[in-house]
Amino acid sequence: MVQPVAGRSRGRPRTFDEQRVLSRAIAFFSASGYSAAGISDLSRATGLTTGSLYKAYSDKEGIFAKALECYIARREAEVAAILADAESGRAAIAALLGLYARLSQGKEGKLGCLLVAGITELPQFSRVGVVMRDQLARRRDLLIGLVGQGQDDGSITTTAAPATVADLLLALLQGMRVLGKAESFSEDTDAFVALALKVLE
16 A cells, blocks of 8 residues: 655655555564664664654554554464364364464564564553554454364364463464564474364363
């Protein structure tokens, strides 16, 4: 999407590729965190002037909020795509674990998860904190549904409450991203996923 940004003159408004700008903002915030990021840093990272950033997003938290919205939308689309092919609750959870394991490796792993980066700095936000808490709740609800589905279709044999299993799985998923950021996640992702799936038995 090309986003117009009004200039101070009466000439034609400047435009920029918002998806590209947000991709750069996502990478910058994920790598550097929120508190350490200055507007001048974001200007260099995104390629927009500080004035254009302020006009488009009001303030630093506004930039982060839009970047987070974009990040969540992309990740949810990725998750939806892999879940569409899952034939059971267990298969869906295995696919999710595999996705997060892959995301926690290499360059992507070192870059880290924007949601995790934001949550570690919750006190710094006046508006976006509720969005991040809501996203965690949505991920938990998804996992609760998948565990319940697996118990219903017979692919998951544990009799533990779906909410309890979901909490453990959510901790595993987000924990993988933290370890990936530190370049400390296991290279044997298949073995990790296989062991993680034992909580469903």
